[in-house]
Amino acid sequence: MKDVALTPPPPPPPHKGEKSPTAPARDDLVLVGEFGRAHGLKGEVRLKSYTAVPAGIAGYRPLFTAQGRTLSLKNARPAPGNAPDMLIAQVEGVASREAAEALNRVQLFLERSKLPPPEEEDEFLLADLIGLPVRDEAGTVVGTIVDVPNYGGGDLLEIAPAAKGPTAFLPFTKAFVPVVEIAGKRIVIAPPEDFFEPARSEPKDPAPEDEA
Known part of the structure; x- marks a missing residue:
């Protein structure tokens, strides 16, 4: 992506x-x-x-x-x-x-x-993803994108579940996010079955102590 x-x-x-x-x-x-x-x-x-x-x-x-x-x-x-x-x-x-x-x-x-215009059809701003609903492959809205962090291993989608509860992180790759249509505000994900279980939530990048 x-x-x-x-x-x-x-x-x-x-x-x-x-x-x-x-x-x-x-x-x-x-x-x-x-x-x-x-x-x-x-x-x-x-x-x-x-x-x-x-x-x-x-x-x-x-x-x-x-x-x-x-x-x-x-x-x-x-x-x-x-x-x-x-x-x-x-x-x-x-x-x-x-x-x-x-x-x-x-x-x-x-x-x-x-901002410079997209050079290719599949280019977009990561910021445009924030706030968009995400659907599973059956078309059901399962959550909303709240952040697009990168902890050093590639971009992730942080998704808040539609049914409430803790957010979960999904790698922003074609395998897990097969459809991204910014103009139509349509994001389709293919998450694992236990995606929204609390154990799958990735901790935030620990920050060092502020300088004294």
């Missing part, structure tokens, strides 16, 4: 973030990242990037929060650990741990027009 490679060009006036809402104020925005906890004492913050080249998110601007405010990334580097989509970022105008903590769970959106 492929998503459109987002390549950097280069950050508008900073605003303190607000807690992550459920949807952006505009319908022409695509989700490209989400802040995590503060890192260290100088305003750095963890950032989960949904761009094909994770650090490339720092080159796009303007980046918007769901309320339409703009934020600029001064730089971004890989975070410690095995998750290639996790970064340590510096936000312009954020210079303290307290200010960085205010960004926790704030999502970043980019105007879709800023």
Whole structure:
């Protein structure tokens, strides 16, 4: 499976973030990242990037929060650990741990027009998968995609079951996800029988302790 490679060009006036809402104020925005906890004492913050080249998110601007405010990334580097989509970022105008903590769970959106068009028919943005329902091969809706993490072994779909309960992880490969139709919002999966059993839920990538 492929998503459109987002390549950097280069950050508008900073605003303190607000807690992550459920949807952006505009319908022409695509989700490209989400802040995590503060890192260290100088305003750095963890950032989960949904761009094909994770650090490339720092080159796009303007980046918007769901309320339409703009934020600029001064730089971004890989975070410690095995998750290639996790970064340590510096936000312009954020210079303290307290200010960085205010960004926790704030999502970043980019105007879709800023993204390069797909070069092939099967290319799409991984972020476009989030929120889509997934069906089994019989056509029954079995859950909803809530995240597309990568812990170093390839992209995974984190799926919340329709019947409630803990999420489960499915490798994002043709064998397990035979149909992906973004335009029709149709995702078909071929999960193992015990897919939604709690034991199958993969723990989140353990993060090292924050710098003192």
